[in-house]
Amino acid sequence: MSQVRNVKILGTGKYLPNKKVFSHELDELLGVKQGWVEQKSGVAMRSFIEDETASQMAAYAATEAINASGIHKEEIDCIVSVSGTMEQPIPCNAALVQQQLSLSESKIPCFDINSTCLSFVTGFDTISYLVNSGRYKNILLVSSEIASVGLNWKTKENAILFGDGAAAAILTKTPENEPSKILAGHMETISEGAHYTEIRGGGTKVHPNNSNADETDFLFDMHGKSIFKLSSRNIGAFMENLLAASNCTMEEIDLVVPHQASGMAMRILRKKLGIEEAKFMNIIHNHGNTIASSIPMALHEAIVQHKIQRGNKIMLLGTSAGLSIGGIVFEY
Template identity: 45%
Template sequence: MSVPLQILAMGKYLPPRQVSAAELEARLNLSHGWIEAKNGVSVRHYVDGESNSDLGAKALQRALDKAGLAYEELDLLINASGSYDYPIPETSALIQDKMGQGNSGMPSFTVDATCLSFVTALDVAGAFIASGRYRTIAIVSSEVASKSLNPAEKESATLLGDGAAAAIVRRAPEGSPSALLSSVMETYGSGAMYTHVKGGGNVCHPRDAGVRDSDFTFHMDGPAVLGSAFRRLRPFVKKLFGPLDFSLQEVDLFVPHQASKVALEKAQRFFRLRDEQFANYLAQHGNCIAASIPMALHDAIEAGRIQRGGRICLLGTAAGLSVGGAVLIY
């Protein structure tokens, strides 16, 4: 069902500290050029004393400034992230407080679908807008991956970065073409442990016997994720575009999860998409988990790659294993 949802404005924030491929290669004892050849990331950003909520608040303020809105004009704040400051309290409350609005009473909560959190939150926001419950919603995706990297797994340790993006979405004004046309998510729990951070919950608690430091670092079986995802993508895209009168190949902008060099190159070939349609910003950011899709969308908008009335497809995979996507008129 089409929802009159409009992305009014977006903001992005990257921690000031830049970590080059050469710096990581020296640190991890890798040959010169290995990182860019293997995963295509030239530079990524790491926090230095900043938290998820710090990054998120800064991205949100930039989005509000672009929208010409004050925080008080929002109806709802959704934190859409896969990493967090603390298990409790959840991060949206911390973002609210760091915006100077800790006594506002504005509803705030977290949607965590790991790398698909932004796409999932967009669907949730669309449902709220369609119901009339809320009109103007902030979605913030803020990720700190650098603290959970496993140096023993060179591919992921050199792939991930930190960053945040925020979107202000609202009920589209009368006469605007902006809309959320379709949104689909599928989860296949048989692949749940392909990607995981084992520690931090009650299955692998810090007080449990035999718990190791490495249990609190990121692990990904890249080939298993890639193989499982691509086996499901063709029928998934058919379902996503089923209600629409145009195909994926006819969108103006395709924004995939910035998963890896291999995944992005394979996706572009698989879907037969032209360079001008395909948003690939992996080299500048690395994989920033849930912030990857909104950061890439932000950069494409800033570069003038999409205009009002243009067609956008957001598509990605996440730990779960989940596949998710949304089609919008910008």
């Protein structure tokens, strides 16, 4: 069954906080030998917030995407936050973004889609059906992530991977006689890995009134080796399914934009899938892992760096807590 949807990314934007944190500074902070952090993470520099909120960062990225799209913000008719973290449990992130964009009077619907690091891919895939059907004309998808506040610096190998930031995209229906379209999306969840990546606190299980809660319950926890083994076992078959659904071969893909998980994870993924380096978008060295923002941020960089042109076939690809593997193939 064809999954083709005539949907176009009209414009993209991103925002990075001003505070830059270099790996050599973290070497000193963590008491490790010089060069250890960059070697382990593949990250030379990442950005951390000073006083920004997630919704403020989202608004900055969204404004850049709106400007790139050539539309007015009043022409947006739906806002979807596609983030792995939340500014607060309620209301949804997207409602706070609407407020930050001074669009309260518009009354446009706002809601969140969260599949952690894959949230942008999931949102792009899901929301495209609403655009294709004509339900909405211009949808703002925005991922805004603050990782720095939830890191456990006692688990050094996890904490050194992350950065803060936001990225946004405007989706619209493709005008006639233009090639932009989504070819296929695919996602698989293997919940055997549900507890390999987690923040246990903040929900109804480990809540503020829970006397058994420990402060580490509210910090990021990841079992990297277990995730790697589980994703390695499943990524090959996943890719076959995604390519079959999109009726493409790997050779026909002009650029792969992966989740910027870690330098090592991306290197292994690229080699395992046989993707040449020139066709593999890598921005982790000066961004870090920005959770769900990482894929749209890398896509934005590919666009502004002229690494992709209209009509190119692009694959977005990543893994997320769950454990989930997800991807989408589209003609930009």
